[in-house]
Amino acid sequence: MTALVTATDLRRGYEIKQGWFRPPAHLQAVGGVSFALEAGKTLAVVGESGCGKSTLARLVTLIEKPSAGTLMLDGVDAVNPPASAVKTLRRTVQIVFQNPYGSLNPRKRVGHILEEPLIINTRLSKQDRRAQALDMMAKVGLRPEQYGRYPHMFSGGQRQRIAIARALMLRPKLLVADEPVSALDMSVQAQVLNLLVDLQRELGLAYLFISHDLAVVRHIAEDVMIMYLGIVVEHGPKERIFARSLHPYTQALLDATPGLGRKRQRIVPKGELPSPLDPPKGCVFSTRCPYVTDLCRTQRPLLRPLDGRLVACHYAERFLEVQAA
């Protein structure tokens, strides 16, 4: 089966001005990310702030163009699309943002928010649009009488339902969810996660699920991709990675996530994320890694297959031996 989304060596850099006389600095927000995602599956992108996961989301949703690399969406080249495919391409991928308080226009009624994508992209009549909006509201668990209400009349969980409904109005095949539950209360988080799972089953959606919360990721995703400073450090099936993580950064993330039930020998990485303007020369994690050697500081490890996943660490075999023993 061909994948719905195929990204190959996707890159995005920015020029940062540093003043009148200094040359602009180059910031590599996403540095060579490759993945494939099939319909009905979920790929989770995990990492801390500044690791490039949101930039990746913007690339995949066609909000920004990659500086290099290729992106195929549903068999169409999304970087330089043929003129005939531009419009349909936008409809195949939609996004749900993190903060439902910021992503809904407070001056529009729910009905209008949901119908706007249809007004722009289709020639449906008013009645048809309304019928589709009500249909979608029922799907995400909103009541028909809420059609005419404004966003401020809803709680955070309900607003996120509206945002999800809006994203699904054009029947996309891929939904990019950028931290969809991290702004929600505990008891509501589970409701929205269940909704996402149900919708995926019903509509055969593929999810690119961006999160920093490994507990949520373990629940919802099939594949996990862990990013650090714009680079993928480990990528593979969820079971493999959660059972045996082979990159020290993944291990640190797992140890640091409270309540995952891992014994806390706690390899807490030292210090903080280095500036993305001046990334370490060797391995990106070398400034904080507890196992760092001279090799790590000088040579950047490549992403390579090992034990059923991809990992970018010079010493991944050793972790495999230790954890297998």
Add this chain to the structure above:
Amino acid sequence: MPLLEIENLSVEFPSQNGMVRAVDGVNITLEKGEVLGIVGESGSGKSVGMLALMGLVPYPGRVRADKLLFEGRNLQTLSDRERCALTGKDVAMIFQEPTTSLNPSFTIGYQLAETLHVHEGMDRKAARRRVIELLEQVGIPAPESRLSAYPHQLSGGMNQRVMIAMAIACNPKLLIADEPTTALDVTIQAQILDLLLSLQRDRGMALILITHNMGVVSDTTERVAVMYAGQIMEQRPTQSLFASPQHPYTAALLAARPEAGDGGRLATIPGVVPGLHDRPPGCLFSPRCIHATPLAEKVRPDLRPWMDGLIRCHYPLGDPTRDERIAADGGGASILKRESVS
């Protein structure tokens, strides 16, 4: 004598529809050197309760309590001057957003030294030495060079360390941390929690950790109070609370964590937290509780001793006579009614 004794604390705010109770009948006792977690969703009153303790509830909020004692001193009758001498010295607080709670127009060195001037009467040189020492303690590299930095020049994690340094500057007996790690990345969160716990151990300081994250609570605290809509629903030692929750709300919260799921559907709590104006007359959790009976919907339960802690529920989960009593109070019918609503 316990370090902190709070009995029947309530905080009210006037509104167009009468008084609104943000905190309702909260009891907390804290011993020296103890770590207490307060968990709750947004709007549960966990932050406002602690602001009341610090005397920081803004006008027109009204704080009332039968007892509000810190080391036996009544906090309600303190004069402004006494209050000023107490807060920041014996009781200190860390807020959620480090970048917004520091003053952007002063250097962190100045802001840290201010505490020492006010409470310890240190001169400039002594304060500077102590500030460097404090920054070192909270794990800020090259502290001397950071003294002249402004908050916007530091990362969120670093700013939170500065806040912690400020809070522990005068060796407080009680540190209240209000969501100290919510704005931070997980690896930084782990560093900050480790730091708070090591400070608490080394100095015998009591720590109240306010959070909405069950994982943080289970990893760091000795005792937990679970708050819902302004009331404490359950308060018990952390281990036994997680092993056998007694309040249906606690049990539902624990079951709804993605950690608890096995990949299938997560257990959910139907409905939403009641707002300030639509509080039910009976048990506050009754509209969302799968066990609620007509009695629970009419009569608000009191916070009472139960097993190794306190609970506010008519039918604690560990009660052997529970099923009979729910049946006797006509529990089954109300469940059907609720399902037709949701």
